[in-house]
Amino acid sequence: MRLLPPKSFYYEGGKKAVLLLHSFTSNPNDMKKLGSYLQQNQYSCYAPTLSGHGLPAEELLNYGPADWWQDVLGGYQLLKDKGFEHIAVVGLSLGGVLALKTAQELQINGVVTLSVPMDKEAAVLKERIVYYAKRYKQLEGKEDQQIASEMAELDHLPFESLTHFEHLINQTRDQLARITSPVHVLYGEMDAPSYKTSAEKIFQSVTSDQKTIKGFAHSKHLMTLGKDMNEINQDILTFLNELKW
Structure with missing residues (x-):
């Protein structure tokens, strides 16, 4: 069964x-x-689909941060072309890293980050890809033997894009002081402790006059779909409403 890749909206x-x-x-x-x-x-x-996402892991590995940044620029330009003069950015995990980069590079009204890593090695990212690959193959309805064979082949593919991802995280972290737009940093208290540490690093390093940080007690990594979802939605709305538009 071929899975249909999710679309931008x-x-x-x-x-x-x-x-x-x-x-x-x-x-x-x-x-x-x-x-x-x-x-x-x-x-x-507007939410763009970052290149390679929603596709099998073998195809996702053909893309990396340079492609994802182009997707962000394309999304930003799409909103500009629709006549929006002022744009805020909300990003989750990788999306949060890209949101911070957006705040460093472009004119934005404010930025919200959720579950953002500021220290992630390529080897750990590879574990995420391996998990994703196996789960995707199961959803396709493949037999266990075929999955095992394909997973063995996956290990021989180039993983340079993950090294580039690690560099993106490091570069973004090292340039946090460039961010002067209002920033709202969120993390899940049930997520790995490193994400709280990363949230504190972002909060301390940005030079925004308006910056806030908040943990959510019942949230794991995927905060936008977790138990605190409604409270998080309201919290983000409050932050956006307080921006100068």
Whole structure:
């Protein structure tokens, strides 16, 4: 069974625009409930599919941070082309790293990060790819023997894109002081402890006059779809409403 890759989405909601960026090995579905909630509260939202995501791991490995950054630039330009003069960015995990890079490189009104890694080695990222690959093959309905064979082949593929991802994280972390836009940093208290450490690093390092940090007691890594989802949606809306548009 061939799985259909998830599509980017655009929700028209009002004159203020938000760019929504999903996590690594995931897809824009991470952001649909948040996007719908923001739309109901007069925000227009666009969530691009980062290149290779939603595809088999073998294909995802053909893409890397340079491609994902182009996707972000394309999403930003799409909103500009629709007439939005002011744009905020919300990113989850990898999307949060890209959101911080957006705040470093482009004119944005504010940035929200959720579950952002500021220290992640390529070897750990490879573990994530391996898990994703096996899960994807199971969803395709493949037999165990075929899955085992394909997983063995996967190990021989080049993983340079993950090294580039590690470099993206390091480079973004080292340039946090360039960020002067308002920043709201969120993390899940049930996530790995490194994400709280990363959240504190972001909060301490950005030079924004308006910056806040908040942990959510019942949230794991995928905060936008977890137990605190409704509270998180409201929290992000409050932050966006307080920005100068």
